[in-house]
Amino acid sequence: MANLEIDFCGIKSPNPFWLASAPPSNSAYQVQKAFSQGWGGAVWKTIGAPVLNVCNRYGTIDYKGQKIIGLNNVELISDRPIELNLREIKETKKNFPNHTVIVSVMVESKKEAWQEVIKRVEDTGADGFELNFGCPHGMSERGMGSAMGQVPEYTCMVTEWVMDVATKPVIVKLTPNVTNIVEPARAAVKGRASALSLINTINSIMGVDLDSFEIKPNVGGKGGHGGYAGHAVKPIALHLLSAVASDPEVQKAGLPISGIGGIETWRDAVEFMLLGSTSVQVCTAVMHWGFRIVEDMIEGMSNWMDDKGFKSCHDFIGKSLPRISNFGDFDLGFQTVARINPDKCIHCNLCYIACNDAAHQCIDMKSLKLNGEMTASLQPVVREEDCVGCDLCSKVCPVDDCISMVQIDTGRPHITWNELTKSRPEVLEWDKMEQYRKEANIHIH
Amino acid sequence: MAEHYKPVKYKAWELTLEERFQEYYPPLSEREAVLEANRCLYCHDAPCMVACPTHIDIPTFIRKIATGNTKGSARTILEANLLGATCSRVCPVEELCEGACVMRHDHKPITIGRLQRYAMDYAQEKKIKFFEAGKPNGFKVAVVGTGPAGLSCAGELAKLGFDVTCFEKKKMAGGLSTYGIVVFREPVEVSLAEVKNIEDLGVKIKTECTIGEDIKFEELIENYDAVFFGVGLGSVPDLAVPGEDLEGVVDGLDFIEATKVDKLDSIKFGNRIAVIGAGNTGIDCATIARRLGAERVTIVYRRSEAEMPAYHFEYQFALGEGVSFMFLTQPVEIVGKDGKVEGLKCLRMDLGEPDHSGRRMPVPAKGSEFVIPCDMVIKAIGQKKHTDLLGKLAEFGVKSTKNGYIAVADDTKRSDHPKIFAGGDCIRSKGEASTVAAVQDGKVAAAAIYRQLVGAPSPNEKHIEPVLSPVK
DSSP states (O other), rough: OOOOOOTTTTEEESEEEOOOOGGGGGSSSHHHHHHHOOOOOOEEEEEEOOOOOOOEEEEEEEETTTEEEOOOOEOOOOSOOOOOOHHHHHHHHHHHHHHHEEEEEOSOOOOHHHHHHHHHHHHTOOSSSEEEOOOOOOGGTTTTTTHTTTTTTHHHHHHHHHHOOSSSSSEEOSEEEEEOOOOOOOHHHHHHHHHEEOOOEEEEEEEOOTTTEESSSTTBOOOOOOOESSSSGHHHHHHHHHHHTOOOHHHTTOEEEEESSSSSSSHHHHHHHHTTEEEEEEEEHHHHHHHHHHHHHHHHHHHHHHHTTTTTTGGGTTTTGOOOOGGGBBTOEEEEEEEEEEETOOOHHHHHHHHHHHOOOOOEEEOOOTTEEEEESSSEEEEETTTTOHHHHHHHHSSSEEEEEEEEEEEOOOOOOHHHHOGGGGGHHHHHHHHHHHHTTTOOO | GGGGGGGOOOOOOSSSSHHSSOOOOOOOHHHHHHHHHOOOOTTTOHHHHHHHHOOHHHHHHHHHHHHHHHHHHHHHHHHHHHHHHHHHHOTTTTTHHHOOGGTTTOOOOOOHHHHHHHHHHHHHTOOOOOOOOOOOOOOOEEEEESSSHHHHHOOOHHHHOOOOEEEEEESSSTTHHHHHHHHHOHHHHHHHHHHHHHHHTOEEEEOOOOTTTTHHHHHHOOOOOOOOOOOOOOOOOOOSSSSTSSSSSEEEEHHHHHHHOOGGOOOOOOSSEEEEEESSSHHHHHHHHHTTTTEEEEESSSGGGOOOOOOOOHHHHHHHTOOOOOOOOEEEEEEEEEEEEEEEEEEEEEEEEETSSSEEEEEETTTEEEEEEEEEEEOOOOOOOOHHHHHHTOOOOOOOOOSHHHHTTTTTTTTTTTEEOGGGGGGGSSSEEEEHHHHHHHHHHHHHHHHHHSSSGGGOOOOOOOOOOOOO
């Protein structure tokens, strides 16, 4: 079995699987139960300013028979007294000294308030802090959470206040509800943060009831934006993670990242880690199925590592990051066409209609000669000379490995958009572009 | 046409003999398995898991199929049940896990058996070794009989560090899984692969070795620290009607065994067959006979459909295979000519008052005698008790139940002799005789042997408890 231990800015964790700061990490009972079932760490549900919660805190997206592919919430930070939380954090760390206990904190935007709460948490023996600059509802209206995270100057300022007094590592948790997440990430670097975590939840309205006209979730007839999470947000989280992880300033500072956003299985976790997460944090999947999912996460990742020959998580963290690139640097000469395997085709014809209505009209329905006989039914066949290699047909095909994208070479020059427009800026005019296409053997019908 | 979308050929006469004896259910494709696994709700403290006599963590193994951790899925199954491959094929899942599935209320239950087979096939195909022999603890255990109970007990003990030797009187190990389950439900190779997995844990298996003949009971009990008997039951008892020695009268278990180990085209069968008894063996014999090519196969049973021991799905299967049933029909004589079977003389019965088993007693209808013309009679009216064995064991103080089974304590499977344990069909005086129950007996006995000899609870008995009570 592979070694799943990680080193997260000096904090040793038995594995990269941490509970995110959220309802599952609300109490000593929960966190200790999670640890005993295999979770390597937990970010304690945010402690700080006093709050009051409302009822009907969750909205979900169910999709074609599957429950909760997305979950939003209007729950606030911990509504348990801060004294109780501190006592339970201390007890948890005492009972599980080798597990990672990070405490998420959020207080009003005053230096004294932040520095006081940091000092009090330090006394618990917790391994580090996570600064909640991301909560998008309830707290933000009071000038906390994402209200801070959305203004890089505030992010930097509060981080500095904390770093002035903290002796343990400090993680800055970033909100996705910004135009460019790299800016608050750089602000955290500037504020001397020890690490970053992302993403917090995304602003969302989950739906409207067609009978009652109420907003989902419905709080006594009213509703408002809440934080969206769960598997549905994973692609967004992966993008923001890769944007931050490949930013030169973040890389130069060498900050480790804790990845968050839609992680349900070991496969999701591996993807986050390949894009630069050192640890991963999970909430929604635990809210759906409980702490027990971690057993498969540990075993699945370990089996995968054994198969791939990785001895330690650090062997593959960030491995796919160098592949993150920009459109302008993609190879315009990389060419594929779709090929449909008639032996696997079940004749749903979804590829045909997708290509015909939504792509480039290059699949024909034909009678084919198969095994010496013409087929009775019409068979979808790609007209390869017209196929632009968009890949839509293989994406709609319900049969595994029926439509494959085959790499071909028609002699197109291997050049990127950036190189092309630099060497031949005239192609930005349509007539010159036409001319270039002819030269490059690019025909679009 | 895509391979996995081919319609199942179901008309026996369109298939070759070999095809008819392939596994009845084709394996799930990866896509089918993942789709089905994703339908599972992943219940907590799931009813399916409670319903499984070996308590396999079913939701977890199914989730692992869904996440692509099929290797881990197989491990979860085997940790609870070393004979997971056999059980996935022979378990009466409708009565156990699938019958308890929460989805049965307004959907179809998850096809747990077939998903389990998917994970087991994966592990077997990849030849994954999940367990190692435990650190030797110096104790020796003998296991008599290598059916599911014996293999399960032997395997669990080997994992715990015991030096285990199995004694099997037949040529191959595996018991009924090897010899007695129809081949289109479980191919012999599946059973033998499980035997091999147990052997890989360091268990020694001595075949063609009969206790009481090749090795004395006394030796066994003296030379080993514990002895586990998983000897199953014997051959089919006599019908006690005239004509039983005619040519064409066969023991149902022998008939099944032939289809497991002999070449299919060398098996003798009649064209018009009467099978006596409507239990699992009766159904198996009748359906095999049909698949071999017998034209008319009739199951003759003295009670009614409501009392028959076969499972409902077995009954449905037999009907689908073209087997006909004659309920409330009591065989009274096998008639023959020139020493060969020519017919089965029967009486029509009526249902009377309940008997000691609580089932209504069949009473002959006067003057109803008739003959079913047939050229083969298969006896499938249960199995004999091992009276000789029980007699021998009694000399060691082992008691037996009044209906002829070895008496053991429920929680340890230990007999009245402190060294002698037993499990499987030879103790199953009540409830369903089934492979999965036998596997559990073996597990329970192994844990009890560990406790008795090592003096501590078996590490296999641990389970996670919350460290604190919930916050009030």
